Amino acid sequence: MFTGSEPFLPFTRPSIDEETIAAVVDVLRSGWITTGPRCRELEAALGARLGGRPVRVASSATAALALALRIAGVGPGDEVVTTPLSWVATSNVVLELGATPVFVDVDPATRNIDLERAAAAVTPRTRALLPVDLAGLPVDRDRLAALAARHRLRVVEDAAQSMGAQWGGREIGSFGDLVSFSFHPNKNITTIEGGCLVLNDEHEARLFEKLRLQGVTRHADGGMDVDVLGGKCNLTDVAAAVGLGQLRRLDEFNARRRALARRYFECFPRTLGFELPPADFERSNWHMFQPLLPPGVDRGRFIESMRAEGIGVGVHYPALHLFTLYRARGHREGEFPHAEDIGRRTVTLPLFPAMADADVERVCAALGRALRGAAA
C-alpha cells in the first residue's frame, strides 16, 4: 500500500532545465513575447535536424494537422483513411473540414494502421492517408509511400508521438510528404502546447503561414492582403524558447526512454499474463510503454490499485470510433476488433526521461499486487 514514503510516480512528466527557464524569462523581459525570433529559430532548428525541408510551428499539433489536410486539398466530401486507435484529434480534424474519416483496423502486432486494410479502403473519393505512429513506433514508411504512389494520394503523417523515431535509418519527418509533430507536455519534447508541420517546399510553407494567421500576407509598404481564410494558431516566442531548450536534449531524452523501456522488458513479470508492446529498440522513440492487461481484468480497478501503490497509469487510447460522436455517425462495436481489444486492455505505465531504473523496478513489483487488487 502506498504510504507516501516514496513520491508519487506519474506516467509522464516533462524535464525542463534551468537554462530553458532562463531563456523563457529572457523572452518575457524582451518586450516581444508572441510569434517572433524564437519561433523562427525553432523552425530553423527543426528544419536543419530534419534534413532541410521547411518546418513551421503552430499552437498545437491538432492545428498543424488541420492545416496539413487543407494544404493536401482535403475538403467537404473527401475521404481520409486513418486508424481508430489514436488520440481523437486525428479524426476530429478530418470531420472539422467536412471530410469523412475512413477507419481501418490496426495490425495487432504493431497496433498501427493495417496498410493492407488501408489499401482496400481506398475509393475514388479518397484524398489522403492519415497514419499515426502509436507510442512512437513508426508505421512502415516503405509500404506507406508505395500505397500513396499507387493511388496518387497525399499523406499527412500524424507523427505527434514519434519525434526522433526512425524508419530505415532515417528520422521520421526527414522524408515523406506532410509530417506533423506535437509538443504537448506529454510528448517526447514540449513547448507546453504546440506542434509543427514539415512541408515539401516554400510554396506550401507560405500557405501554412497564411492559414496559421488569418490568411494575412504583409506587404513591404506596411499594407496587407487576405486572399484565403485563415485561423489563429500561431505559437508564442515564450513557447518556442521552451521548445529550443527541449530540442537540444531530444536525443538524450530518447536514449533515456529507450534504456528505461529495456529495463521494463528485463524486469517485467511475464507470468502475470500481460501482453508486452513490440520490443523495438531501433525505430521507436519509446513515447509510451503500454502493455495490454490480461483479458477480463477490470482496468479501472487496476488503475486504482496502482494509484494506491503511488504509481500513475494512463489510458492511450480507447478505440475512438466508439465515442458517442462517432457512434452517431454510424460506427459500432465489433467494427474494428483489434483496435477495440487493444483500446479496452491498454495501460500506459510510467516512462519519462527523469525516471530512475529503480522506478521501473518499483512499477514491475507493483503489477502483481495491483492485478490481485483489481480481482478482489
Ligand SMILES: *Cc1c(COP(=O)(O)O)cnc(C)c1O
Ligand atoms: C498528442 C496527439 C495529437 C494532438 O497534439 P496536440 O499538440 O495536443 O494538438 C494528435 N495525434 C496524436 C496521435 C497525438 O498523440
